Amino acid sequence: MAAVRTAPERATRRRRTLVVLGAVTAAAVAAFLTVGVTGAWDYALEMRGRRLAAMAVVAVAVALSTVLFQTVTNNRILTPEIMGFDRLFVLVQTAGVFLLGSSTLASADPRLRFAVDTVALVAFAAVLYRSLFSRTERDVYVLVLLGVVLGTVFTSLTLLVSRLIDPNEFLTLQDLLFASFTSVDQGLLGLTAVVVGVVAVGVWRHIPLLDVVALGRDTAVGLGVEHRRVVDRVLLVVAVLVAVSTALVGPITFLGLLVANLARQLLGTHRHAWVLPGAALLALLALAGGQTVLEQVLGLNSSLSIVVGLVGGIVFIALLVREPRQ
Amino acid sequence: MIEFRSVSKSFGDTRVVDDVSLTIPTGGITSLVGANGAGKSTLLSIAARLLPADRGRVLVDGLDVATTPGPVLARRLAVLRQENAMSVRLTVRELVAFGRFPHSGGRLTAEDHRLVDEAMAWFELDPLADRHLDQLSGGQRQRAYVAMVMCQGTDHVLLDEPLNNLDMRHAVQMMRMLRGMADELGRTVVLVVHDVNVASCYSDRIVALREGQLVAEGPTADLMTPELLRGVFDVEVEVHELAGRRIGVPWS
Numbered sequence: 048m049a050a051v052r053t054a055p056e057r058a059t060r061r062r063r064t065l066v067v068l069g070a071v072t073a074a075a076v077a078a079f080l081t082v083g084v085t086g087a088w089d090y091a092l093e094m095r096g097r098r099l100a101a102m103a104v105v106a107v108a109v110a111l112s113t114v115l116f117q118t119v120t121n122n123r124i125l126t127p128e129i130m131g132f133d134r135l136f137v138l139v140q141t142a143g144v145f146l147l148g149s150s151t152l153a154s155a156d157p158r159l160r161f162a163v164d165t166v167a168l169v170a171f172a173a174v175l176y177r178s179l180f181s182r183t184e185r186d187v188y189v190l191v192l193l194g195v196v197l198g199t200v201f202t203s204l205t206l207l208v209s210r211l212i213d214p215n216e217f218l219t220l221q222d223l224l225f226a227s228f229t230s231v232d233q234g235l236l237g238l239t240a241v242v243v244g245v246v247a248v249g250v251w252r253h254i255p256l257l258d259v260v261a262l263g264r265d266t267a268v269g270l271g272v273e274h275r276r277v278v279d280r281v282l283l284v285v286a287v288l289v290a291v292s293t294a295l296v297g298p299i300t301f302l303g304l305l306v307a308n309l310a311r312q313l314l315g316t317h318r319h320a321w322v323l324p325g326a327a328l329l330a331l332l333a334l335a336g337g338q339t340v341l342e343q344v345l346g347l348n349s350s351l352s353i354v355v356g357l358v359g360g361i362v363f364i365a366l367l368v369r370e371p372r373q
Numbered sequence: 374m375i376e377f378r379s380v381s382k383s384f385g386d387t388r389v390v391d392d393v394s395l396t397i398p399t400g401g402i403t404s405l406v407g408a409n410g411a412g413k414s415t416l417l418s419i420a421a422r423l424l425p426a427d428r429g430r431v432l433v434d435g436l437d438v439a440t441t442p443g444p445v446l447a448r449r450l451a452v453l454r455q456e457n458a459m460s461v462r463l464t465v466r467e468l469v470a471f472g473r474f475p476h477s478g479g480r481l482t483a484e485d486h487r488l489v490d491e492a493m494a495w496f497e498l499d500p501l502a503d504r505h506l507d508q509l510s511g512g513q514r515q516r517a518y519v520a521m522v523m524c525q526g527t528d529h530v531l532l533d534e535p536l537n538n539l540d541m542r543h544a545v546q547m548m549r550m551l552r553g554m555a556d557e558l559g560r561t562v563v564l565v566v567h568d569v570n571v572a573s574c575y576s577d578r579i580v581a582l583r584e585g586q587l588v589a590e591g592p593t594a595d596l597m598t599p600e601l602l603r604g605v606f607d608v609e610v611e612v613h614e615l616a617g618r619r620i621g622v623p624w625s
Contacts, residue, residue: 051504052503053503054466122460123460254479255474255478255479255480256478256479258471258479259471259479261460261461262461262471263457265423265452265454266457266471268443269421269423269447269451269522269525270447270472270474270475270525271444271446271474271475272443273443274443311462316462317461317462317463
């Protein structure tokens with residue numbers, strides 16, 4: 048058996064891991080901003096800076112939403128994306144275009160559109176996922192299956208609705224919906240940054256509570272946590288965060304799964320005070336570093352979500368296969 | 374004091390707890406005994422507000438468990454369930470320290486640290502303090518969980534099958550520690566036990582359940598009779614006196 052480390056030794060190690068992670072992430076960010084700039088530096092830095100800001104907002108949103116979701120559902124495999132949250136958001140957006148017409152939407156403030164879509168998503172998610180998770184002890188395989196089915200249903204409905212839309216309007220719709228890191232709306236970026244900032248502060252203030260919730264429902268109730276209320280609020284926060292990241296850059300299904308599990312592994316703990324910043328740094332590292340490598344080294348454009356999907360999918364299957372051995 | 378007032382609970386068509394009214398007095402160890410499926414664990418879970426009752430109320434020191442705010446109740450009543458598989462990785466000391474959450478909200482004071490140390494020492498966990506729970510044997514892990522519950526510092530402690538997975542030596546050790554909690558610390562300990570002789574040797578009072586109904590309750594000596602045990606377990610039991618303790622021996 049490996050030597051047992053004392054609590055202070057573990058804390059020192061974790062702090063060092065987090066510092067190293069921060070330094071590597073900073074290097075990736077610097078590389079993203081500076082590598083391969085040709086011509087006017089002002090312009091390049093401004094453009095890249097805006098994309099970097101979007102990445103930072105998405106990184107924090109994805110890390111927070113995944114870790115929180117896994118805490119209240121008591122598992123390490125399911126993420127909001129695997130349960131179909133992000134595709135539900137795309138469906139809500141598409142349904143919005145169908146019902147209101149693209150001309151109304153295109154002229155509307157993107158921030159207003161985002162707010163309306165988010166409220167719709169939160170309402171849907173509240174009904175749908177509360178009924179799924181309120182029942183105690185669900186088999187994780189049943190939930191994965193449900194998530195896959197729900198995701199497929201949402202995608203099919205989105206396709207159906209987009210077929211019903213006038214072809215000309217559909218082009219506008221595509222423009223609206225399929226955002227990526229290369230085309231981020233500036234007004235939306237400011238709004239989502241504020242939303243994510245407020246949520247992050249709120250979450251940070253409840254970290255001890257989250258640590259208790261992670262112990263499981265019965266233990267948390269025994270320790271005086273109003274479990275139902277906490278889970279409801281967390282699912283609400285998760286829905287908002289997924290809406291933020293999906294609205295900004297579209298679905299990146301497996302990023303959250305990757306960074307949440309990697310953060311726990313690297314830091315050797317489930318404590319939110321360590322895992323949340325660790326996961327956020329890893330997400331930013333994956334986005335900024337990955338984009339730099341793809342664009343500058345391999346000369347490819349905007350295929351990061353495919354790479355994340357490939358790596359994340361493999362990790363997902365590995366986790367799923369390993370699960371019963373616990 | 375824990376009062377059950379006409380408590381009923383059904384799962385589907387099966388009535389698991391059937392109109393139970395019962396008062397568990399302050400102090401000492403009370404054991405809930407009965408055959409499998411008699412409703413012992415369900416009754417305990419209702420008292421610990423882990424399950425809602427269909428009908429009836431449970432009062433802990435006069436507070437209705439269904440309506441009292443969680444943190445208030447968590448300072449009066451602590452509970453340990455039978456299954457404690459956790460998806461998180463914790464050291465023993467971290468787990469025990471969670472017992473102070475109802476008091477300090479997760480930011481431990483010097484007093485909290487002292488109480489954690491005390492609970493660790495009481496359950497002889499000091500050498501294991503920095504081990505992860507998954508590195509422990511079943512008996513050590515069970516001790517760590519009970520230490521967390523004790524560390525919660527509540528007057529009432531409810532334990533569902535605390536002897537699960539424990540061999541004879543560790544079972545005796547656990548019961549001695551629980552006896553100490555009741556006698557030296559003045560806690561009211563309520564246990565679910567399936568071995569009636571453990572209940573007989575270590576508890577002050579016994580509550581006997583059968584098919585969700587209360588059969589009898591009272592001081593241990595009054596309940597350890599062949600007639601009563603036959604009624605509860607549906608099997609002939611001889612009761613012998615051994616070294617001042619009543620031991621039931623089933624035969625058929």
